[in-house]
Amino acid sequence: xxxxxxxxxxxxxxxxxxVPEDWEHVTExxxxxxxxxxxxxxxxISLDPAMRGWLDDRPxxxxxVGIGEVMRAGSVxxxxxxxxxxxxxxxxxxxTFGVQEYVVSDGKGTLKVDPxxxxxxxxLGALGMPGMTAYFGLLDVGALKEGETVVVSGAAxxxxxxxxxxxxxxxxxxxxxAGGPDKxxxxxxxxxxxxxxxxxxxxxxxxxxxxxxxxxxxYFDNVGGEILDAALTRxxxxxxxxxCGAISQYNNETAVQGPSNYLxxxxxxxxxxxxxxxxxxxxxxxxxxxxxxxxxDGRIKVKEHLVTGALDDFPATLQMLFRGENTGxxxxxLS
Amino acid sequence: xxxxxxxxxxxxxxxxxxVPEDWEHVTExxxxxxxxxxxxxxxxISLDPAMRGWLDDRPxxxxxVGIGEVMRAGSVxxxxxxxxxxxxxxxxxxxTFGVQEYVVSDGKGTLKVDPxxxxxxxxLGALGMPGMTAYFGLLDVGALKEGETVVVSGAAxxxxxxxxxxxxxxxxxxxxxAGGPDKxxxxxxxxxxxxxxxxxxxxxxxxxxxxxxxxxxxYFDNVGGEILDAALTRxxxxxxxxxCGAISQYNNETAVQGPSNYLxxxxxxxxxxxxxxxxxxxxxxxxxxxxxxxxxDGRIKVKEHLVTGALDDFPATLQMLFRGENTGxxxxxLS
Numbered sequence: 001x002x003x004x005x006x007x008x009x010x011x012x013x014x015x016x017x018x019v020p021e022d023w024e025h026v027t028e029x030x031x032x033x034x035x036x037x038x039x040x041x042x043x044x045i046s047l048d049p050a051m052r053g054w055l056d057d058r059p060x061x062x063x064x065v066g067i068g069e070v071m072r073a074g075s076v077x078x079x080x081x082x083x084x085x086x087x088x089x090x091x092x093x094x095x096t097f098g099v100q101e102y103v104v105s106d107g108k109g110t111l112k113v114d115p116x117x118x119x120x121x122x123x124l125g126a127l128g129m130p131g132m133t134a135y136f137g138l139l140d141v142g143a144l145k146e147g148e149t150v151v152v153s154g155a156a157x158x159x160x161x162x163x164x165x166x167x168x169x170x171x172x173x174x175x176x177x178a179g180g181p182d183k184x185x186x187x188x189x190x191x192x193x194x195x196x197x198x199x200x201x202x203x204x205x206x207x208x209x210x211x212x213x214x215x216x217x218x219y220f221d222n223v224g225g226e227i228l229d230a231a232l233t234r235x236x237x238x239x240x241x242x243x244c245g246a247i248s249q250y251n252n253e254t255a256v257q258g259p260s261n262y263l264x265x266x267x268x269x270x271x272x273x274x275x276x277x278x279x280x281x282x283x284x285x286x287x288x289x290x291x292x293x294x295x296x297d298g299r300i301k302v303k304e305h306l307v308t309g310a311l312d313d314f315p316a317t318l319q320m321l322f323r324g325e326n327t328g329x330x331x332x333x334l335s
Numbered sequence: 336x337x338x339x340x341x342x343x344x345x346x347x348x349x350x351x352x353x354v355p356e357d358w359e360h361v362t363e364x365x366x367x368x369x370x371x372x373x374x375x376x377x378x379x380i381s382l383d384p385a386m387r388g389w390l391d392d393r394p395x396x397x398x399x400v401g402i403g404e405v406m407r408a409g410s411v412x413x414x415x416x417x418x419x420x421x422x423x424x425x426x427x428x429x430x431t432f433g434v435q436e437y438v439v440s441d442g443k444g445t446l447k448v449d450p451x452x453x454x455x456x457x458x459l460g461a462l463g464m465p466g467m468t469a470y471f472g473l474l475d476v477g478a479l480k481e482g483e484t485v486v487v488s489g490a491a492x493x494x495x496x497x498x499x500x501x502x503x504x505x506x507x508x509x510x511x512x513a514g515g516p517d518k519x520x521x522x523x524x525x526x527x528x529x530x531x532x533x534x535x536x537x538x539x540x541x542x543x544x545x546x547x548x549x550x551x552x553x554y555f556d557n558v559g560g561e562i563l564d565a566a567l568t569r570x571x572x573x574x575x576x577x578x579c580g581a582i583s584q585y586n587n588e589t590a591v592q593g594p595s596n597y598l599x600x601x602x603x604x605x606x607x608x609x610x611x612x613x614x615x616x617x618x619x620x621x622x623x624x625x626x627x628x629x630x631x632d633g634r635i636k637v638k639e640h641l642v643t644g645a646l647d648d649f650p651a652t653l654q655m656l657f658r659g660e661n662t663g664x665x666x667x668x669l670s
Contacts, residue, residue: 060602229593243601258564258593266578266609267395274601 005030005102016253040077046124052250070098125329130158135287146171154222156183158329204230232261241272303328340365340437351588375412381459387585405433460664465493481506489557491518493664539565567596576607638663
């Protein structure tokens, strides 16, 4: 058992983009696991766009991270000692353990994972929350049907890359929107998307007219802002707009940019619907089995972006998401 | 048969609010009904917020009214001569006959109505398109359930006043949003709404917090803009936002104001859905029977705002809608 535990805590609420002063880097004595508990060392920490929302003090689907609290994060830990009957040293466990090097847990809300079945970071990506989010967002909220035209924004990200590949596995035509030629090449050349739109170089509205001439049946939105507005102009009749996130708006210091073209919902008899993946917790197993099958037969290629470093690299790594510097699931691997 | 036919035609596309110069007042020779057709004299002309949209040259659920074309409008005519087996002089017929004094038709898309069953203007209001819109928007798109909390904007208008009363008939708690104390008094004192919010005098967001403390299950939106944004902050879990119209935005010279708070759809697992009443044409009979029953037993009180005048009063009467000067269904009665 280590003597100390390094942690990243929230020092104050960010205004706009998160800056180093918003975090507090703390070293405290490591706690020993009590009766029925286990302890472990953090190996991989998940970085998610949703984290930005957890830092704001406003009502949301989870309470905000409190000032002085350890930053909330999903991670994979390796059990180092255990008084819990279900966990032994050497086991790997996924849970919302927070941004800290050393973890003590009673096991609630955690999941033991097998590194022989999938690389450990995949349990934070395609087989973790991003994969679940893509799966239920597209299939349940989006009510995807074979042969439909699907557009995914943030398509080279953790959720978008899986969502687009699920849509392909389901027999849809898929167009991804991403930033930059490298990400766009990844989508079409490696991940099997039918087309890619580089929002930094192209007029998204025009590009969607070209690539989805009969309109968009399902638009899976991770970004909000102008890209959402462009997609709304190209909806097919009875389209479904799945609101998964709005990363373009999370660092706004002013109001969120609402979709000016929302009246397309009326003209096209379409719906826009939001969801939170936690609501599907009882069905994670079902999704994980189907996703693992697609990964196994190559229909879903897992994209992970590993940054290897120390716990103190968490704040800088998080910023990569908001600058679009990651391709696939961004994970901090503790060296 | 009259010698001439007065018509209001679209002279040019309005920019922002419609002005007199956008219309052309024309007198042309009246056409005689051909074989299998009937002719009639216009008695009541419907004025609808949607008319503003029909004047813009952009893709919508109906083609725009062409420059030089007779303005599209629903009306009640009285048959004056007929070679059609189904229509006799003295019959009253509802149809999209346009803003003109004298009409010739083959009967397609028209409906004979009985003035003994309901006053003729009611076939343009609670038993016409506004009634159908309220019925299918609330019950089908909104998927209203007994005991839910419903908020209706434009609640003293043709659609809103019926929508709110349908929700009451279905056992819901209903809050109406309208402009001015007279309209608000109408809602609570005459139409049975549980509460009314005067958007001109009150902070709508705060008022909704007071009147819908557990959140809004169904928000039926006729207005868009800031009122839509206020309602979005108060959604209950799994709420349905029905996009029926956006009268606050129709005369904009700049972009439509998109709903900044649309991410509430995510937090509250809610959906926002648009519709066009024409899609329900096959079920109009079902809706009309149920609405007529509620009108008959007093659960729905019909509110009509009759302006008596000449055909040339159409442009000025239409403007009343956008200034909020009507209470209930606005109809021009030709004297």
